Amino acid sequence: MNQRQVRIAVASLAGLFALACVAVAWRSGSASRDPAPAADPAASPGAALWTQGCAGCHAPEEFTARLAGTGRAAAAAALLQRLEDHGALGFAEDLQVIQWLAAQAPVSAAAPEGAEAEPEPEDDFRL
Numbered sequence: 001m002n003q004r005q006v007r008i009a010v011a012s013l014a015g016l017f018a019l020a021c022v023a024v025a026w027r028s029g030s031a032s033r034d035p036a037p038a039a040d041p042a043a044s045p046g047a048a049l050w051t052q053g054c055a056g057c058h059a060p061e062e063f064t065a066r067l068a069g070t071g072r073a074a075a076a077a078a079l080l081q082r083l084e085d086h087g088a089l090g091f092a093e094d095l096q097v098i099q100w101l102a103a104q105a106p107v108s109a110a111a112p113e114g115a116e117a118e119p120e121p122e123d124d125f126r127l
Contacts, residue, residue: 044103045100046098046100046101047100049089049096049100050100050101053087053089053093053097054087054097063101064104065105065106066079067079067101068105068106072102079098079101080094080095080098083097
């Protein structure tokens with residue numbers, strides 16, 4: 001390959017790279033600046049599973065207070081065992097129901113605003 005062909009190939013690649021940079025900058029600048037809508041907790045899979053399997057006999061308030069307190073890990077484990085024994089859902093569905101119930105917990109049962117809650121002894125991870 002002679003030098004002329006190499007120069008043409010390099011210039012073509014540099015031009016394509018510059019064009020790609022301009023296209024990315026234009027696309028990111030023209031993207032919508034509106035924030036993404038918040039996820040509706042009622043539209044979660046746990047809500048549908050709760051309605052399907054549990055809502056006929058139970059109210060969410062029976063479980064939400066325990067899932068928001070300081071012993072939430074133990075309450076979640078006990079509720080998981082209860083769902084395994086009592087419910088007709090599988091393990092993954094049980095976890096989705098527990099997650100949905102924990103999201104429904106009253107704010108007053110949570111830690112005070114601005115105060116960081118201490119991790120529980122069995123909770124190895126902290127965000």
